[in-house]
Amino acid sequence: MSIYAFDRGKGNFTTKYIFQFARILAFCFLGEILHVVLPLPVPASVYGLVLLLAALNFKLVKLDDVKEVGTYLTGIFPLLFVPAAAGVMELWAEMGEMLLPILVAIIPVTVLVMVSAGKTTQALTGRKKKEADNDAAAE
Template identity: 30%
Template sequence: MKGIFQIGIVLAVCLLGEFINIILPLPIPTSVLSMILLFILLLVKIIKIRHIEQFGDFLLKNMAFFFIPAGVAVIKEFDLLKNNLIPFLVICCVSTVVTFLVTAYTVKGVMALQKRMGGTRHE
């Protein structure tokens, strides 16, 4: 029952993100808007971490599953990519390195901030 409740919260936030995206002409994908909305709701403590923790853990453990459609799409459209394979691979490699660096420094910064604030708090 708890799992269904957590899925419902996440789906409700996604539905609200879809609704906001329809009303406001923002050039932001609904999935990104929903993640921002969920972050804000967590930040102002309308939703507590414990309300979505189990479902979030499930999604993180099964993250590889969500890359299958993108991989299939790349294979399906390989004829279009083969003419630009070198630039495509360079862009993939550079963006991967940049993502790793940004993530590493973000984690480092957050850890330093948490250390300065006296540790982490979980509710």
Template identity: 35%
Template sequence: MNIIRIIVQIAILFGFSFLGDLVHTYLHIPLPGSIIGLLLLFLGLSLNIFSVKWIKQGAGFLLAFLPLLFVPTLVGIIKYPELFTGKGVLILLVVVISTIITMIAAGKSSEVVGNKTKEREQKKKWHKHSSQSL
């Protein structure tokens, strides 16, 4: 039963990707369809249209295999070492710096969202507690 649940959840995730592709194709939005699909998924989760539990196991399954997607890239880099001579070193430096900046920005933004979520939950508890004591 667990395998079927994971397959259905992966299908839901691919459905959002497909929906994003459709939106991109018909509305001519200058974003890739996969990004639009992720934004639609984010909106659905943020607006409580559906629950995280509907996709949690499927997403975890896909994330477990994510490192395998980087293997062909690394093999390509090893196969063409001349990319790192001359301007290739500058490209590598730019990639490393932009990766670090992206990691910092993602960490800080998730920290802000986490803090706001905690504050919201504490306010709910406080309002619930104060309304019960009246």
């Protein structure tokens, strides 16, 4: 094994994923710090995601430095909700009394999230299509 095996582009398969995961964890940790320091009601994970987005936009972190692990984590995302769902099932008796207010809160928010995600996706795909059309017209 070379002394340079831990360089960004020269690491082996496992090392590359460990460093990508470490970069993502670093932003999660910075989000935790901001959550403690700032008196805003924003979850630490949101701070971390915003910091990672800003770092990607300002080219402080290259997309290739987090892409594979980010894609993997996005793929297993539903699995990460299983412990939370199991915890809700344990509290079902206590939640039975509050079922109507919970449903009144959850259903409109779910619809709002679905509509906003759909509109955002449509806007982004429309923008990419326009850019592709402009590139094709320029050639």
